Amino acid sequence: MTLEVKNLCLTVAGRQLVSDLSFEARPGQVLAIMGPSGCGKSSILDFLCGTLAHSFKASGAILLNGMDITQVASHRRGMGMQLQDHLLFPHLSVGENLAFGVPASYSRSQRKQKVENALDDCQLQGYGKHNPLTLSGGQRARISLMRTLLSEPKALLLDEPFSKLDPELRQQFREFVFKRVSELSIPVIMVTHDQADIPDGSEVIRL
DSSP states (O other): OOEEEEEEEEEETTEEEEEEEEEEEOTTOEEEEEOOTTSSHHHHHHHHHTOOOTTEEEEEEEEETTEEOTTSOGGGSOEEEEOTTOOOOTTSOHHHHHHHHSOTTSOHHHHHHHHHHHHHHTTOTTOTTSOGGGSOHHHHHHHHHHHHHHTOOSEEEEESTTTTSOHHHHHHHHHHHHHHHHHHTOOEEEEOSOGGGSOTTOEEEEO
C-alpha cells in the first residue's frame, strides 16, 4: 500500500501555504513533514484525511495504492489519524475504547479477541475494565494508537504524536509506534518539530 500526493497547493485567506508539493510514502515507511508553526503541516494531514476546513482552498490529487481518493468521503478513505492529545472516550472503559476501533464486520467473539490481543501488545493485560482517566500519559498514548490501528487503516497520519510526553516516555512510545508500523507495512505521514522523532532513513519534507 502506497500513499501519494501530487501537485498539492493550499491557500487560506489569500495566503499560500503549500505550492505544488508532491511526495510518496511507501509501505512501512515514515515520511516526516517539518517546518515552522503556521506553515501548513497539519493542514496537509487534514487534506489527506478529508477534514480540511472550508476556509482553505486546496488542489492536487491523493492516490492510495494508485487509486485516486481525492473526492472520496473522509470515512471511506481508510486514513488513521493520531493526534498529540491521545484522546480517549471517558464514558467508555479501556476495553470499550479499543473495541470502538474494530470494524463492525467482525463477530462479537472476534472483537473481544482483538481487544485482548491489543491489551497484550500494549502491556496492559487486565486493564480492559479500567476507566481511561486512571491511565498514565504513556498508557493513554498506547491505547489511543492501538484503537486507531484496530480500525485497520490503509495509511497512518501522525500529528505531533510524541510532543506531550516526557523524554523517557517519548522514546518508549516512538519505539512502540514504529514497531507496529513496520509490522503492518502501512505508509505513515508524520508532522513533527523534533528531528529525534524521525526514524533513521526516513524521507523528510521541510516546508
